Amino acid sequence: MSKHYLFANWKMYLDLKESVQLAEDFVKIKYPKDSEVAVFPTALAFEEVVKVLDGKAASGAQNIYWAEKGGYTGEVSAEMYKALGAKYVLIGHAERRHIFHETNSDVRQKIEAVLELGMTPVLCVGETGKERDESQTETVLETQLRAAFMDLSFKKDLDIIIAYEPVWAIGTGKSCEPAEAMRVAKLIKNWTKGLLGREPVVLYGGSVRSNNVKQYVVNDFSGILVGGASAKIDSWRELIEELK
Ligand code: PGA
Secondary structure: OOOOOEEEEOOOOOOHHHHHHHHHHHOOOOOOOOOEEEOOOHHHHHHHHHHHHHHOOOOOOOOOOOOOEEEOOOOOEHHHHHOOOOOOOEEEOOHHHHHOOEEEEEEEHHEEEEEHHEEEEEEEEOOHHHHHHOOOOOHHHHHHHHHHHHHOOOOOOOOOOOEOOHHHHOOOOOOOOHHHHHHHHHHHHHHHHHOOOOEEEEEEOOOOOOHHHHHHHOOOOOOEOHHHHHOOHHHHHHHHHOOO
């Protein structure tokens, strides 16, 4: 069986104390064999959470800035996260793109910075509800992928993970119909293979809960990126139970 990625994006749901408590509860769970669990806490809680995880789960940044150091008020670099043990970085999450107006070109620079450090980018792509209604899903996703990987040169042994997260499914309780999500995952694999010469690992994200998780950890999906249901121990535990 190939590896399953179970990624928990805690967004800005928890303060330092709550993050540490949740990390303590996370590591007590028995995860299915061959799963790679990673936690994405806030920058504020990052160091303390990594200490609690103590290698039992991996960690990742929710966002980075591509410069190493300098006058960039409010930002944190990939180097700084790496020094604390981060393995992964979420890049181009829908909330970054749509609330903070992050562009495809920002995404491209962030991917490069992360790959240069030998970390694994988790590129998030997805269409809005309006784009889906206007049959723009394929165009939007292909554009996001092309822009993210444009003229990118990197060592071929580095991993790339792509999370398909339809914007309309994030935090809404309306997850994407599994057959449709699978169809899109296949397209993402094909486009990326055309652009980079190999298939990426593809995850699904967007209202993953215990009652639907099983449908997204099969076939063309290698795992899940979970927001809301990962930020409370009961819903996370129930979700993991479904995978056993
Ligand atoms: P959600 O968020 O699980 O709360 O829908 C997913 C994400 O934004 O990564």
